[in-house]
Amino acid sequence: MLTQEQRFRRFARAVTTELGALEESFLGRGRSLGAARVLNAVGRGITDVASIRAYLDLDSGLMSRLLRSLETEGLILTSADPGDARRRLVALSEAGAREFQAYEDLSDARARNFLVRSGRIDKLLGAIDLVATALIGERIDIREVDPRNAAARACLEHYYRELDDRFEDGFDVSLSRDPDVAKMAPPRGAFLVAMSDTLPIGCVALSGDGTGRAEVKRLWVDRSARGFGFGRLLMSAVEATARQRGIFLLRLDTNRALPEAVAFYRRAGWREIERFNDDPYAHFFFEKKVSDHLGSMSTTTE
Amino acid sequence: MLTQEQRFRRFARAVTTELGALEESFLGRGRSLGAARVLNAVGRGITDVASIRAYLDLDSGLMSRLLRSLETEGLILTSADPGDARRRLVALSEAGAREFQAYEDLSDARARNFLVRSGRIDKLLGAIDLVATALIGERIDIREVDPRNAAARACLEHYYRELDDRFEDGFDVSLSRDPDVAKMAPPRGAFLVAMSDTLPIGCVALSGDGTGRAEVKRLWVDRSARGFGFGRLLMSAVEATARQRGIFLLRLDTNRALPEAVAFYRRAGWREIERFNDDPYAHFFFEKKVSDHLGSMSTTTE
């Protein structure tokens, strides 16, 4: 039988062929891969020379020559940084933007081709998300965002869809105690999203009312990213955020159709308590003390 | 939300980084990637220059120079092909074998590192097999092998394990009508394995007794490879093989715990018939005519 290593190596060969073909298609546009990569970096919004150099790991000499060749092609415009004239800023010209878009289209076409040719797009997307998440691994970035932000909304949509799938009678947000957006934004609360490269793979909300107590809501981790400990990571992050906001006691509720969530909260040091709301979707109630005394930012209204 | 193309591109970036690091580690052994690749091809058993050239898609001049450099390093030995002195044969020297092993160890170490670091080896292996199978796609090779061969045995082990998982009371080969190996080998029968690169992803056996009738047994497709139509491919191949062996009528049985198999046989033109054996695991029985008259190789014992 094939060993696990051999299976990985078959995967590596298959992927190398596919990605090699993508690079080949880039060469078809008449400039070197190095130049194409720089153009791509600029197109993606990396605008100063030092950042591009760090992003692509390029020698300063090579970088300079690639910039010069893109400049004489008329694809980029460079200028001195007004704040520090040693630095140079790079921007796409109109022709450069068109050329950047052409590379984007090539990439998208190959991605599409790969996905469609299998005939099993959903299963394949699940698999590639899983592999990418495993590879990106610890390089995950938990950041606070506005709950109306695109990544946050994407997470929430996934979250609602999953509840709708798993609850016996489906899930309808409007029937639930939906915390309003203001409660999930500073200074009273927070909305945290876990980003793996460009993909939002999980979220959690802290819904506060300005007192030293708050609720944890909307904990979700993408199916393809489960088992890597991101749920725990999100919970630690939200507890830390709560402490910063001067919150000392957290509560949450959850549904009996999510036994792994109930087990997870128990393991993570949450204590089961009496029902504290009339949400029809809530069956289990927990609380956890996150700091010993009232934090510095707690208000007087408690 | 991220589009499907963006998800693929996140995957491509993650994988490129991982595989780039692997190539970097190859460079650490002090020779170019080209030379390392040739050494690897020789180590994997490709012994004549033309085949290596085809395998690695190398220009004849470049190939020759890489061979010369490996030869002066003392890693390979070349000799004229005794059958055709224009061809050259390549073999690893003792030092070459050690060096080849060093590259193998590097590859394995990186594969292991990738798998272990996730903490979810089985799920990850399933995902990479799925992606690799999708990428390799049509480039699948159905070949007849001896049923005692390693790939065949690997398939059968998976097959038995899966039946044991799915049947209500498990599965024990010794209780089943296990066709003996001679019936699954030429000239009476056949054992076909579907190879995707180096991975056996499916099998099917033709168990004959030298008459114009035979049984199809052991149809199996790996979980990660289902839905790509490989079952259908294997069945067409086994029917073609049956015709070659002079068989005109095929029969098979299957279990009620495998509804998708039953549906598959119905769709593929099989006709349900009466029970024709006393296998305790068999609940459904099918037959299919694969040629109109007795084939040329049919024996007189029918």
Next chain:
DNA sequence: CAGGTTATCTGACTAAAGTCAGATAATGTT
């Protein structure tokens, strides 16, 4: 055995990627 074909080798080239040692000019520090 003559003439064509084949497999490999050699030499002369190119393009791309990358390295390294200064040069230049702006900025920061004392």
Next chain:
DNA sequence: AACATTATCTGACTTTAGTCAGATAACCTG
């Protein structure tokens, strides 16, 4: 103002990969 530091640029270099036109020797066909 003098000196060190920083970001970028320039020129000279190397290695690798790859291309192409023959050369060479063995083989195949009639």
